[in-house]
Amino acid sequence: MSQDGRRSARGLIRPHLNDLPPYGAMESVAAVAKELGLDVSEISKLDGNENPYGASPKVASALGGFSGYHLYPDAGQTAVREAVGRYVGAEPEQIVLGSGSDEMLGMAATLFLDPGDALVNAPPTFGMYEFLANIHNARLVTVPRREDFALDLPAMERALDEGAKLVYLASPNNPTGNAVQPDEIERLLGHDAVVVIDEAYAEFAGESAVGLMADHGNLIVIRTFSKWAGLAGLRAGYAVVPTDLVEIVWRAKVPYNLSVASEQAILASLDDAETLLENVRLVVEERERLRQRLSATGWVRPYPSAGNFVLCEVRGIAARDVRERLRARGILVRYFDEPALRNCIRISVGLPRDTDRVVDALSEIGATVG
Ligand SMILES: Cc1ncc(COP(=O)(O)O)c(C=O)c1O
Incomplete structure (x- = not known):
């Protein structure tokens, strides 16, 4: 006192x-x-x-004409998961949406990081990964990028062999602008760890790692409507998760985390893709x-x-x-x-x-x- x-x-x-x-x-x-x-x-x-x-003009019409703000969102996110699954080329079951990709990046940390677990980070990169390591009291294993901002793959693989559980990689990377190559992702996926590819800027690069998910059960891809669809202020992101993680994701996720406004805006954006x-x-x-x-x-x-x-x-x-x-x-x-x-x-x-x-x-x- x-x-x-x-x-x-x-x-x-x-x-x-x-x-x-x-x-x-x-x-x-x-x-x-x-x-x-x-x-x-x-x-x-x-x-x-x-x-x-900005956002699609269809977003303003959808939000202005929506009459269900007083009701909780569909906890199962059914309609948006179907639309996003079609857009990204994955099964609707694999999609889980939330308040920006930030929330989805946090969900991956919640799923895998106990205090003291190691997380590999490759700076210079998006600050959220280090933030999540700190919040979860995880051990941050820093593997700096090379002079040309390419990954130091041997050092990253060593860190994974030494027991790191999780690695976050932005592709394209913020702030350096370069993308991670599919063969680099596959090398990391060959280890006993979870690889999270953060594709916030994927639409500008025209490349995605979602296709690798068919052969790799330890890959999570996280994407957003903030950048390509201009919905940064509404907060609308999603994760594409391996099928065998889906059930646990839904048990660990906060219910009703995607607002009806975000839900409507996502549907309108995909309608105007x-x-x-x-x-x-x-x-x-x-x-x-x-x-x-x-x-x-x-x-x-x-x-x-x-x-x-x-x-x-x-x-x-x-x-x-x-x-x-x-x-x-x-x-x-x-x-x-x-x-x-x-x-x-x-x-x-x-x-x-x-x-x-x-x-x-x-x-x-x-x-x-x-
Ligand atoms: C690499 C990267 N990932 C994720 C985000 C966050 O995006 P969101 O608005 O979907 O939370 C950003 C935002 O700048 C980013 O640069």
Whole structure:
């Protein structure tokens, strides 16, 4: 009991949580706009790998016309599982949906990680995997990528042979943009461990590991409607799981975890997949124009990307300063300066006018450095 007589729950917190590093979430665009004295529409939001074309217009109609918000969702997710199964080329039984792929990544950790179990992580990569290791009090086995961001497969295989249970791999990888090759995934699948392939950006790459599931019972593929279908704000993701895990997944999952709004939005998006995939094509085209224009600056060095973002090494100025100077102009990007990723910025692909704006701003910034 504290001096004022109030009880506190602070001392009862699971001890490992006291050491959690804070999760580096994005700034709120409304707060940034307010600080800069701009309207939200004047911000080029290129820090979240979101879809500049937004959701399908069919989503707004479906949500506006829906009359069942007062009822709980179908706990069995029947209609969405069928639609998603058809879309992704898997049996509806293998599909489980949730609040973004983040929730599904967490579900994989819940299924396999006891405290002390080892999880293999290959940075630089999406921060969620390390976050999940920390939350579950798992042992993080870090196997850094090579200079060109390819996986260090022998080291990863060694970690699996030494007893690691789970490996998360984003393909294409965020923030580096490169995809994992099917033969690399198959090598990892040859070990007594679970391989989770995070395909948040798969539509932009046009590749998927779902086909490997027919021959491998230790592969889970996780995907999302956030990026290609523009539903990041609604939170709609899914996992494709091996058939013999399905029953336990449903016993371990929070019931009603997919809201009716997400359910309706997913069905409407799949109904309009052709339009959305055309938007994906436009983003891919714009990505290449962005890369070309960035290369032409001379001091911003874009890496190849199979996603909807471009990682760039910046020369002659700190990446953090570049990020700040862009931010002051209403352009939001991410920056990285850590052992695995020195002096880089990551620019999400926006509309053509965003490309022009960010490249023009970078040219101005470049003119002020030697
Ligand atoms: C590799 C990767 N996986 C998953 C996610 C999370 O996606 P969702 O919005 O479906 O939770 C992101 C988001 O940026 C990501 O980059």
